[in-house]
Amino acid sequence: MIFQSEKNLKEYGDKIPGDKKGAIETALTSLKEAHKSGDIAAIDKATEQLNAAWHAASEDMAKAAQQSGPAQDQPNPGAGANNNSTNNGGDKEVTDVDFEEVK
Numbered sequence: 001m002i003f004q005s006e007k008n009l010k011e012y013g014d015k016i017p018g019d020k021k022g023a024i025e026t027a028l029t030s031l032k033e034a035h036k037s038g039d040i041a042a043i044d045k046a047t048e049q050l051n052a053a054w055h056a057a058s059e060d061m062a063k064a065a066q067q068s069g070p071a072q073d074q075p076n077p078g079a080g081a082n083n084n085s086t087n088n089g090g091d092k093e094v095t096d097v098d099f100e101e102v103k
Contacts, residue, residue: 002031005050012061020057027053 005028013021027050034042 001047001050002028002035005031005054008054015061015064016057017060020053020060023053024050024057 005024009016009021009024009028016024027046031043031046031050034046
């Protein structure tokens with residue numbers, strides 16, 4: 001969890017509001033100290049604090065993403081594409097077979 005939080009801070013740090021980022025960093029430091037001490041109760045408490053800090057930050061990031069709208073350079077995933085996942089052939093029986101490729 002420590003490694004993942006550090007990685008996420010590096011990746012998303014510029015998108016997290018300052019107060020939320022500070023809370024994450026404080027909780028992360030507490031978790032590191034608890035890990036070094038080996039105190040299970042302190043690790044559990046610090047983990048809960050870190051999870052709560054990330055939850056609050058991710059809510060803010062999601063709100064900011066909704067307000068900015070969809071990215072202009074990203075295409076709509078279903079626009080203009082043929083959807084071949086539907087079964088237009090009715091109920092056909094599928095047989096699983098083994099084969100050998102001869103060269």
